[in-house]
Amino acid sequence: MTSEDLFTAATRQEVMGDKEAIGSNILEMSVTDLANSLKRTLEQTFGYIRVRGELSGIKIAASGHLYGDIKDIDANINIVCWKGTVSKLSVKPEDGMDVVITGRVSSYQKSSRYQIIIEKIELAGEGALLKLLEERRKKLAAEGLFDENRKKQLPFIPNVIGVVSSPGGAVIRDIMHRLKDRFPRHVLLWPVNVQGVGADIQITEAINGFNKLDGSNLPRPDLVIVARGGGSLEDLMAFNEENVVRAVATSNIPIISAVGHETDTTLTDYAADVRAPTPTGAAEMAVPVRINLIAQIQNTHERLINSSMRLLSDKYNQLEARIARLTHPKQILESKAQTIDYLSEKLMNGLKNQTYDKKKNLYDVSIKLTSPRFLIEQKMQSVKYLNESLKKLGVRIINDKRVQLGHHERILQSLSPKGVLSRGYALIYDETGKLLRKSINIHEGQTVHIEFDNKDIISAKAGKPLKD
Numbered sequence: 001m002t003s004e005d006l007f008t009a010a011t012r013q014e015v016m017g018d019k020e021a022i023g024s025n026i027l028e029m030s031v032t033d034l035a036n037s038l039k040r041t042l043e044q045t046f047g048y049i050r051v052r053g054e055l056s057g058i059k060i061a062a063s064g065h066l067y068g069d070i071k072d073i074d075a076n077i078n079i080v081c082w083k084g085t086v087s088k089l090s091v092k093p094e095d096g097m098d099v100v101i102t103g104r105v106s107s108y109q110k111s112s113r114y115q116i117i118i119e120k121i122e123l124a125g126e127g128a129l130l131k132l133l134e135e136r137r138k139k140l141a142a143e144g145l146f147d148e149n150r151k152k153q154l155p156f157i158p159n160v161i162g163v164v165s166s167p168g169g170a171v172i173r174d175i176m177h178r179l180k181d182r183f184p185r186h187v188l189l190w191p192v193n194v195q196g197v198g199a200d201i202q203i204t205e206a207i208n209g210f211n212k213l214d215g216s217n218l219p220r221p222d223l224v225i226v227a228r229g230g231g232s233l234e235d236l237m238a239f240n241e242e243n244v245v246r247a248v249a250t251s252n253i254p255i256i257s258a259v260g261h262e263t264d265t266t267l268t269d270y271a272a273d274v275r276a277p278t279p280t281g282a283a284e285m286a287v288p289v290r291i292n293l294i295a296q297i298q299n300t301h302e303r304l305i306n307s308s309m310r311l312l313s314d315k316y317n318q319l320e321a322r323i324a325r326l327t328h329p330k331q332i333l334e335s336k337a338q339t340i341d342y343l344s345e346k347l348m349n350g351l352k353n354q355t356y357d358k359k360k361n362l363y364d365v366s367i368k369l370t371s372p373r374f375l376i377e378q379k380m381q382s383v384k385y386l387n388e389s390l391k392k393l394g395v396r397i398i399n400d401k402r403v404q405l406g407h408h409e410r411i412l413q414s415l416s417p418k419g420v421l422s423r424g425y426a427l428i429y430d431e432t433g434k435l436l437r438k439s440i441n442i443h444e445g446q447t448v449h450i451e452f453d454n455k456d457i458i459s460a461k462a463g464k465p466l467k468d
Contacts, residue, residue, distance in 0.1 A: 035109035042114055046105040051077070051116060052124050055097045060086070066093065070101060070116065078108070078115035089121050100124045129233055133240055137267055140242070145249040146270040152254040154274060154285065155222045160186045161286055162221030162253070164206040167191035171227045171258075171279045178283035183290040188221055193238075194228035200241035207247040207255070223286055224253050226268060227279040230261040239266040248272050258282035427451040 029037070051070060058068040064083030069076050079101065081089070093099070102120040107113065123131040140146065161179070165171045172189060179185055190206035193199040203226065213220040226248065228239070238244065239259045248255050249271040257272035258279040269275040276282035428436045429449045436442055451457045 032109065035107070035112070039107045039109065042105045042107055048102065048104050048119075049116070050100055050102050052098075052100045053077075055079075055093050055099060056095055058093050058095050066118075068093070068095075070099075078113050079103075079118055080108075080115055081118040081121075085119060093121060098124045129237075133267065136240070136242065137270065140245055140249075140267065140271070145245060150249065151273045154254050154256070157183065157287060158185060158222035160188060160219045160221045160223075162188045162190060162210045162224040163227065164190050164192055164203055164210075164224060165227045165279070166194045169194075169229060171229055174278075174280045175225065175227065175283045178280050179287060182284065183287035183293075185287060186219065188218060195231065195235045195238055199238035200244050203238060204243045204247045207244075207251055211252050221253055224251065224255045225258055225276075225279070225282045225286060226255060226272070227258040227282055228260065229279070230264060236260055236264060236266050239268040244268055245271045256282045256285055 053070040053072045056069045056071050056076070058066065060066055064086065066079075066081040066086050068079050070079050071077070081093075100122045101116065101118050102122075103116045103118040106115060106117050108115055123129075144150065163172060163175060165175075167189060176187060179187065188210075190209060192202035192206050194203070207224065207226070210221050210224050226239070228236075236259060239257075245267045248257065248268050254273045256274045256276050257266070257269045258276040258281065259266045259268055262277035274285055276285055427450070428442075429451070430436055430441075431447055431449075433449075436448065442448065445461055447459055447461060449457050449459050
């Protein structure tokens, strides 16, 4: 393979100007060499580029790589985005999206097609605008301006309705016409430009102005409608500005957003308390149908009257039924008087019978009672008898005890050691007065005391014991 690429070789041959020389000196190249040479030429010549166009035929292969085309009216170029870059793209590519891509030009040898290898994708035109709006929506949502708990309840029948819109458009006429058909209300129009430079400032001032009214010069609205007709995204941009959205979100007066047609959506719609599909729809949300309310009131009135009459009739019938079950007071008194007479007679008879029974019981008890004097005499006789019996018993007991004492005395005398002294015996004691019973308890020279029958006591020295 030569180091010259295709264009360098062709230029060199043209300078020679000899067709035969050109034919004979052209280097032979393989298909692969030619494809690689073209690939290098494209990459070295163009490097990184930015191309604006419409995406077409976008698909993600199983490998995760993205393939498709970018085109305009007259041309179409293949594009490819590798898997690692696809995951980093800030925009999800879709068919029909107007974008500006940044990448490098290359070629794919097997299909002989040149292509752009994408490094970055950005929205272009309206797509870029949509990206801006999406980022702004996320920012304001993060601040809580679109939270449902911030939204206020619309008044059922507002006395005054404020309208922020263009004074010369069909919007205000549609609103007034619909209010007149449904429920005529006092309307305050705050004229503003609904598109163009400064429109957002006028709309913001109108909303804030309605909130600042104190009723001294103009009545303060109970409800505000922010409205305009349909248009392109650029035409509706005034209602996507932050100052307008913040004014709507912080308004103390409930706000209905009616910007564009039903398919149009602005950031004001998210911040408003209620979104209406059209300005006419906003008027329908603002007030009920007066004729329907009148009919409803009449129907409710009739139902209330019928219900009250039916309730009174039911209560009257209940009263009649209870009256029928009541007894005349005179009859009640007569019955109670008769009952009192009956109970009084029964009470008197009861007292008489009870008194008679008590007297009879008293008589029966009195018959059984003994005279106290007789009882005393009986007790005195008993005491006298017991006293004589006690005396006799005392004498007998004393005599018996004397006999027993003499008997015991004789036994004691017979058993007393001193009783044997009269029969010629004597008692021997040692110096301490202890009775000596055996000779072994006496030693020679010991002083002993001998007691005789006449109670004489002598002392003596013990001699030498005699042998048996």
